[in-house]
Amino acid sequence: MKIQFAGLALLLAMPGVVAGQMRMGASATSYGVSVRTANLNQTAASATLPGDGTLAQAQASNVTLGSYVSAQDVFAVATGDGDDPADAGSSVTLESVSVLNGLITADGVVAIASSSAEGSNGDGSSLANVTVNGVSLGDAVAPNTRVELPGVGYVVLNEQTTTPGGITVNMIHVVLQQSVLGVTRTTGEIVVGSASSSVN
Amino acid sequence: MSNPRLHAGLAATFAVALAAWGCEANQTSLAPATGRPEFHFFQFECTPFKVTGGGRIDYPPGTADQNPPASHEYETFGAHVIASGQTDANGTCLADKGELEWVDHRPEMEINGHPLNLHATAVTFAERATDTDCSDGAAHWGGKLRVQNTGQENLDFEVWDCDNGEPGAGHDGFAIRVPALGYEVMCPDPDLPPAEPSCTLTGGNRQFHPTH
Numbered sequence: 001m002k003i004q005f006a007g008l009a010l011l012l013a014m015p016g017v018v019a020g021q022m023r024m025g026a027s028a029t030s031y032g033v034s035v036r037t038a039n040l041n042q043t044a045a046s047a048t049l050p051g052d053g054t055l056a057q058a059q060a061s062n063v064t065l066g067s068y069v070s071a072q073d074v075f076a077v078a079t080g081d082g083d084d085p086a087d088a089g090s091s092v093t094l095e096s097v098s099v100l101n102g103l104i105t106a107d108g109v110v111a112i113a114s115s116s117a118e119g120s121n122g123d124g125s126s127l128a129n130v131t132v133n134g135v136s137l138g139d140a141v142a143p144n145t146r147v148e149l150p151g152v153g154y155v156v157l158n159e160q161t162t163t164p165g166g167i168t169v170n171m172i173h174v175v176l177q178q179s180v181l182g183v184t185r186t187t188g189e190i191v192v193g194s195a196s197s198s199v200n
Numbered sequence: 201m202s203n204p205r206l207h208a209g210l211a212a213t214f215a216v217a218l219a220a221w222g223c224e225a226n227q228t229s230l231a232p233a234t235g236r237p238e239f240h241f242f243q244f245e246c247t248p249f250k251v252t253g254g255g256r257i258d259y260p261p262g263t264a265d266q267n268p269p270a271s272h273e274y275e276t277f278g279a280h281v282i283a284s285g286q287t288d289a290n291g292t293c294l295a296d297k298g299e300l301e302w303v304d305h306r307p308e309m310e311i312n313g314h315p316l317n318l319h320a321t322a323v324t325f326a327e328r329a330t331d332t333d334c335s336d337g338a339a340h341w342g343g344k345l346r347v348q349n350t351g352q353e354n355l356d357f358e359v360w361d362c363d364n365g366e367p368g369a370g371h372d373g374f375a376i377r378v379p380a381l382g383y384e385v386m387c388p389d390p391d392l393p394p395a396e397p398s399c400t401l402t403g404g405n406r407q408f409h410p411t412h
Contacts, residue, residue, distance in 0.1 A: 053252065055280050055299040061314065073314055075303045077278030080407075081252040085336075087407035089253050089368075093276050093303060095315075108272055108305070112256055112403040116366055123369035124256040124403010128269035139269045 026053060026082040027166070028197040030090035030111065032074035035065045037176065037188030045074040049088060053081035068190050071109075072096040080115075080197065088166070088197040089114040091124075097192055099174060104155060106130040106192075111169045113195035120167035120197060122160045127171055130157065153177035153186070166198025243331040244340065246293035248285035248411055251339050251361045254278030254301075255368060255404015262387035262399030264370040274402070275385055277302045277374065279359065281341045283326035295341060298323030300359065302376060304385070317348035318378065320357070332396040334362040334373070337408025345378065355380045361406055362398045368405025373398025 032045035044063045047056040056078045064070040073095040080088030094109040108128035114121055122143070130137045132147045132155060145157040154177070159170040171193035178187045258267040258274045267273040281298035288294055300320035309316040326341035342358030355378055362373035375398040377384040387399035 053280075054297075055252075055254075055278050055301065057278060057301045059317070075276065075301070075315075075317070077254050077276070077301050079252050079254045079278040079280055081250065081280070081409060083250070083409050083411075085407060085409065087253055087405055089255065089278075089404050091254060091256065091276055091278065091404065093305065093315075095305075108269055110256065110269070110274070110276065110403070112276075114253075114255065114368055114403070114405040116368075116405060116407065118366040121367055121369065122403075123367065124266070124401070126266065126269040128272065 023082045024086035026080040026086045026088040026199050028078040028080050028088040028090040030076040030092040030195040033069045034191040035068045040066050045076050047076040047078040049078040049080050055079045069099045086199045087116045088199050090195040090197050092193050104132050109171045109193040111171045111193040111195040113167050113169050113197040115166045115197040115199045122169040125169050165200030168196040170194045244327040244329050246287050247328050250282045250409040252280040253405045253407045255401045257399045258402045259385045259399050264400045266402045272305045275304045281326045292325050293327040295323045295326035311349035318345050319348050320345045334364045336363040338362045360398045363406045363408035368401050369403050372401045372406040
C-alpha cells in the first residue's frame with residue numbers, strides 16, 4: 001500500500017501531468033530534393049521542427065543538384081508541438097521538376113505528412129502531370145507506385161512508409177542500380193519532395 | 201463551406217493592389233499601422249492557448265475535395281501561434297509569438313512567375329473563439345506580414361483557425377485575409393457560425409492546445 005501511495009505522490013508532484021500537459025516527442029522534417037551517390041551527397045531546401053515546437057521553413061527559387069535533379073519554387077515547412085495533444089507535420093512543394101535529364105518530370109509536387117496521437121497520414125500529397133520514360137501517368141498516382149527504369153534502376157512514386165508513431169512521404173524516390181556479372185546492387189538514390197512526421 | 205464567387209473578385213482586386221504597389225513611393229503606405237484585429241468574433245475569450253500545424257487548402261472552392269493537381273489551384277502553409285491570455289490597454293488579446301508561412305500556388309496569383317509567398321514578420325494578437333462548431337478549439341489571430349515576392353511589408357493580416365478533430369484533412373479549417381492587398385482565402389458558410397469562415401484542409405492538421 002505504501003508503494004501505491006508513493007507512486008500517487010510522485011504523479012501529483014509532476015505539474016505537467018496534473019494539468020494534462022504531458023509532453024510527447026514530436027518530430028517533423030521536410031525537404032525539396034536529396035541526392036545520395038558515390039560522388040554527390042546533398043540535400044536542398046530542408047526544414048526540421050525545432051526542439052521548442054514552433055515552425056521551421058526553407059525555400060529556394062531554383063534547385064539543381066548536378067545532373068540528377070532540378071526543380072523550381074521549393075517551399076518546405078515543419079511544424080508541431082509535443083504538448084498534449086501533441087502534433088507534428090511537414091510539407092514541401094515543388095514546381096517544374098526534372099530528374100535525370102527529363103527521365104522523370106512533374107509540373108507540381110506536394111508532399112504532406114501529418115501525425116498526432118490518433119495516427120499519421122499523407123493526405124494532401126499529390127503529383128501533377130508526372131511522366132516517366134516519356135509516358136504520362138497523369139495526376140492520379142496511387143501510393144507506392146513502382147516503375148522500372150531500364151539501365152537506371154526504378155522509381156517509387158507517392159511512396160508512403162509508416163514509421164514508429166509516424167509516416168514518411170517521398171513523392172519521387174529513384175533507386176539507382178547497377179548490374180555487374182548478373183548481380184544487381186544499389187549505387188545511390190534521388191528523392192524529390194519528402195515529408196515526414198511522428199509523435200511518440 | 202465554399203464561396204466560388206469570391207474568386208473572380210479576389211483575382212481582380214489583387215491585381216489592382218499589385219499594380220498600386222508599383223505606383224507607391226512609400227510601399228508600406230497601404231498598410232494600417234495598428235496590427236490589431238480587423239474585427240472580432242461574436243464571442244471570444246482572451247485565454248492562453250497555442251495552435252500548431254499546417255497543411256493544404258484547395259481554394260476555390262475550399263471544400264474537403266482536392267482540385268486536380270495539374271490545376272495548381274491550392275494553397276499550402278505552416279502556422280503556429282501562442283496566445284498570452286493578456287490584453288493591452290485597448291482590450292486587444294496579445295500573442296506571445298507566432299509564425300506564418302503561406303504559399304498560394306494558383307497560376308493567377310503568381311508574381312513574376314513564382315507562387316505568392318506571404319511570411320509573417322510579427323504576430324501581435326490572438327483570441328480564442330467560442331462561437332464555433334470546431335470541436336477541439338478555434339482561434340482568430342494575426343499581425344504583420346511581408347510579401348516575399350515583392351518585399352512589400354508591414355501589412356496587417358488575420359487568420360481563422362479551426363481544430364475540428366482528427367484527422368485534420370477533411371475536418372480542420374484555416375482562413376486568411378490581408379486587407380491591404382484585397383487578398384483573402386476565406387470560406388464563409390451561412391450554415392455555420394460567423395466566427396468560422398475557414399476553408400477545409402485537404403491535407404495536414406491544425407492542433408489546438410488549450411494551455412501552454
